[in-house]
Amino acid sequence: MVEDVDLDEPKAGEVLVKIGAAGVCRSDRHFMHGDANIALPAVLGHEGAGTVEKVGPGVTLTKPGDQVILSFVPACGRCKSCLEGNSNLCDLHMATGPFMLDGTTRLHKGGKDIHHMGKVACFAEYAVVPETGCIPTNSGISMDKAAMIGCCVPTGVGATMFSAKVQPGSTVAVVGCGGVGLNVIMGAKLLNASQIIAVDIRESQLEFAMKFGATHSVNAADRDPVAQVKELTGGRGADYTFEVFGSAETVKASYDMCAKSGTVTVVGIAPMGAEASINAVDLVRNEKTLRGTYYGSARGRTDMPTMVDLYLSGRLNLDDLVVRHYSLDQINEAYGDMDEGEVGRGAIMFN
Numbered sequence: 001m002v003e004d005v006d007l008d009e010p011k012a013g014e015v016l017v018k019i020g021a022a023g024v025c026r027s028d029r030h031f032m033h034g035d036a037n038i039a040l041p042a043v044l045g046h047e048g049a050g051t052v053e054k055v056g057p058g059v060t061l062t063k064p065g066d067q068v069i070l071s072f073v074p075a076c077g078r079c080k081s082c083l084e085g086n087s088n089l090c091d092l093h094m095a096t097g098p099f100m101l102d103g104t105t106r107l108h109k110g111g112k113d114i115h116h117m118g119k120v121a122c123f124a125e126y127a128v129v130p131e132t133g134c135i136p137t138n139s140g141i142s143m144d145k146a147a148m149i150g151c152c153v154p155t156g157v158g159a160t161m162f163s164a165k166v167q168p169g170s171t172v173a174v175v176g177c178g179g180v181g182l183n184v185i186m187g188a189k190l191l192n193a194s195q196i197i198a199v200d201i202r203e204s205q206l207e208f209a210m211k212f213g214a215t216h217s218v219n220a221a222d223r224d225p226v227a228q229v230k231e232l233t234g235g236r237g238a239d240y241t242f243e244v245f246g247s248a249e250t251v252k253a254s255y256d257m258c259a260k261s262g263t264v265t266v267v268g269i270a271p272m273g274a275e276a277s278i279n280a281v282d283l284v285r286n287e288k289t290l291r292g293t294y295y296g297s298a299r300g301r302t303d304m305p306t307m308v309d310l311y312l313s314g315r316l317n318l319d320d321l322v323v324r325h326y327s328l329d330q331i332n333e334a335y336g337d338m339d340e341g342e343v344g345r346g347a348i349m350f351n
């Protein structure tokens, strides 16, 4: 059910955005199902794009009429993480969570505050967001593609480019080939990996992954995916493995299928409290690297425009990525389709 709520005017350093499109990402589903925590009530939606309608006092980064991609980590630019170049981990953003940067909310109903997922809250016709979370593109790309650049593109492509730093000629395995996993595959292709092994439990996802650059596929529902990836890589395992579903089991599989001196990058967000056990001796003797990646280690204000350029120059296939469009009142259907294992990404479209 879609409800009307009150939205305040943008305060200093904030912007009112008319949402054009919002992506259907699994991260929202984690909050809906209690696999992740958010202060409630909350408006979800963190993969979005729109048009700036109005700016609050002191805003200089964008102006009314700009087409903007929204970042779910609006970086302050002043904290230790920001100053070290890790604006995707901004300390002020993390400390204020689903509140605006001043610790209050702009969404209310019946005298009660409503929280903003990622300070984006784009499963709504309008959103008030910090100006640093608005990345103007004015590239004229369609809103559904722009929305993808708000999460799954920088997360997936960034995981290969900025987190793992995939080397040309290397072998890659991607465990989970949904919206984000397909972007990991595209990133690996862009970085000239020699072998890109798609791993999923659904044959439809595996077939679809071929469109984006996967060279091999492994169905984890049929047989142990670790053994299958090892078979495809001459017994070594893949140089870079990416976990892009979010479970202890897939984290462990991604670790186990990684080659000597390889890197395991965990993108998926497992349910709260999940713990994956890894072989502590293998980690040392085989010099593996195990790391997580948040937002693909991408710096929104500089890397999102790069993703737009990569799409415009034909290096990222976002046209085939967005396969389903819904209206806001079809949002439950959109998440139902994700549960049913429909391929590619869905987008909620607004007029």
Ligand SMILES: NC(=O)c1ccc[n+]([C@@H]2O[C@H](COP(=O)([O-])OP(=O)(O)OC[C@H]3O[C@@H](n4cnc5c(N)ncnc54)[C@H](O)[C@@H]3O)[C@@H](O)[C@H]2O)c1
Pocket: 024, 025, 026, 027, 028, 030, 151, 152, 155, 175, 176, 177, 178, 179, 180, 181, 199, 200, 201, 202, 205, 220, 244, 245, 246, 250, 266, 267, 268, 269, 270, 293, 294, 295, 296, 338, 341, 344
């Ligand atoms: N790190 C970040 O910053 C970040 C950003 C966005 C999303 N995420 C997380 O990434 C994950 C993927 O998101 P998405 O939107 O692509 O989800 P999705 O539902 O579109 O894709 C998940 C895929 O995993 C497959 N899968 C399920 N079980 C599997 C198994 N045992 N082995 C192999 N594949 C399996 C599914 O069939 C599906 O194709 C989620 O956990 C999401 O929260 C993380």
Ligand SMILES: [Zn+2]
Pocket: 025, 026, 027, 046, 047, 151, 152
């Ligand atoms: Zn997301």
Ligand SMILES: [Zn+2]
Pocket: 075, 076, 077, 078, 079, 080, 081, 082, 083, 087, 089, 090, 091, 092, 093
């Ligand atoms: Zn910061």
